[in-house]
Amino acid sequence: MRPVGVPAEAPAVLATHASATVDATVQAPVAYLRTPVLLLMAVATGLCAGSNYFNQPLLHSIAVGLRVSEAAAALTVTLAQVAYAFGLLLLVPLGDKLERRALAVGLMVLSALGLLISGYAQGFGMLVAGTVLTGLFSVAAQTLVPMAATLSDPRRSGQAVGLVMSGLLTGILVARSVAGLLSGVGGWSMVYRAAAVAMLVLAAALWFALPRSRNPSPASYLRLLRSLGTLFMRHPRLRSRALLGALSFGAVSVLFSTMALLLAGPGYRMGDAAIGLVGLVGVAGALTASVAGRLADRGWGQTTSTVGVLMLLASWGLLWLGIDHLGWFLLGMLLIDIGLPSVHISNQNVIYQLAPEARARINAVYMTSYFTGAASGSALGAFAWRHGGWQTTCLFGAAVALLAGVALVYDQRLARRSAD
Known part of the structure; x- marks a missing residue:
């Protein structure tokens, strides 16, 4: 199946010397990403980033539901950020080594697993495990942003990055409000379950929409x-x-x-x-x-x-x-x-x-x-x-x-x- 946004007549390889901003050691993409694919990437980055902020308005409900103190529930906020920081250092650099589409999609699937563990948590330890997994692998968002720059027209790479980053920033800001509304409908666990399903759907969509891309000389x-x-x-x-x-x-x-x-x-x-x-x-x-x-x-x-x-x-x-x-x-x-x-x-x-x-x-x-x-x-x-x-x-x-x-x-x- 041809990736979304890639015309059938597109050449297999673009000449990297056409732009001074693209290094000769970087494999040229099959075709530049189009706006629909960038919008999909923006939604995905928003959900990945926002998944670390769902717990902030839910701390009281989590404390009551799992019978722990609010101070213990608040610990999940810190754990999410610490796990995210480790993911930035340990996982994001893999974008210069592994095939980028597979890396981004794989990280999203693992992040969805963390959300499911949190959504079905029967105890605080299970919630902590889910929170750490989600935070660690939600750095999929930070693999998609440089992909937008690499696979887009060099003359419009700033616009492409800006579009994807709009999704990321919006996800962070909207996550708290969405979590509060969903919790009011079906309880705090529903937030995590719904987010996990959405994450898997977006991961599948990105698998078919993004072209394969990797550094041809990885270290x-x-x-x-x-x-x-x-x-x-x-x-x-x-x-x-x-x-x-x-x-x-x-x-x-x-x-x-x-x-x-x-x-x-x-x-x-x-x-x-x-x-x-x-x-x-x-x-x-x-x-x-x-x-x-x-x-x-x-x-x-x-x-x-x-x-x-x-x-x-x-x-x-x-x-x-x-x-x-x-x-x-x-x-x-x-x-x-x-x-x-x-x-x-x-x-x-x-x-x-x-x-x-x-x-x-x-x-x-x-x-x-x-x-x-x-x-x-x-x-x-x-x-x-x-x-x-x-x-x-x-x-x-x-x-x-x-x-x-x-x-x-x-x-x-x-x-x-x-x-x-």
Whole structure:
């Protein structure tokens, strides 16, 4: 069966010398991916990424259902993130060694197995096992993103990455709200069971939609892992953009770790459902990722990064005013959710050009830094809230955004040096 989006008359191999952005050691795809396939990849990445966030609104129900404390139930949130970090380091680099379609689909099937174990958990230990498996193998999302860059028209690779990343970011933001609604209909276990079925359906669709693709000269697994450090040291802009990504996501995570505390407090007194609906404001921001990708393709990547960082910084002023005014809070949240993908997509547009033959490993290095920043931002937000409330939280968030601006200035200097 011919992959979806691949015309019958397409040549078997595209000449890699047609684009300076594609390294000669990278096997050329049968044909460039078309929009329907990219949309399918976007949905798949959204579900993979979102599967690690289903448990956040369900902690009380899980604690009651499995007869454990809420503190124990909350441990599953940490385990999911830790497992995801290990997957980024240990599994994502395999995209530069194994056949990429089989790798992505195989990881999704294993992630679905983890969801099924969680959905049919009869005890807390079984839920922990399912959570760890899901988190570890849900990095399938991070194998699909570099595939979008590798298998797309080099002139539109930023747009392709932006489209797939829109799905990933939307999945993260929508997961909490969807989980709350499904739990209200059929209990917390229904969330995991439904997600597992959806994951298997999408894995099957991707198997038939994606062309086969692999690095024709793969290194051994140990060499791949060692090369992560080599790539990090060899490319200064990988370091600068990884730092920029970590600080940007860290600034946003300060908000995500504390907004529920503000909205549930005496100023707003919102319930879980209402807080979840407020979170949907960020979906509009996630959908701008494709716009950021188009701008990067047109040579506006640095400008997009600058505007994104300025949005992150300005949003904290609006969020400060939002302590007792929902309109300001929603506007600040929208701005921060537009700024983050603007920085993130322009980051990926830069790093994927550094070593086209090692995009999976480049992505592993960058995303590990990215989610380390997120974890650090969450911890910082919790610390600020505990010691000074919302206004102190806003000051900490603004400080991290300001540091992101410093990292961007450093990256721009590196860009000018490389251009000279």
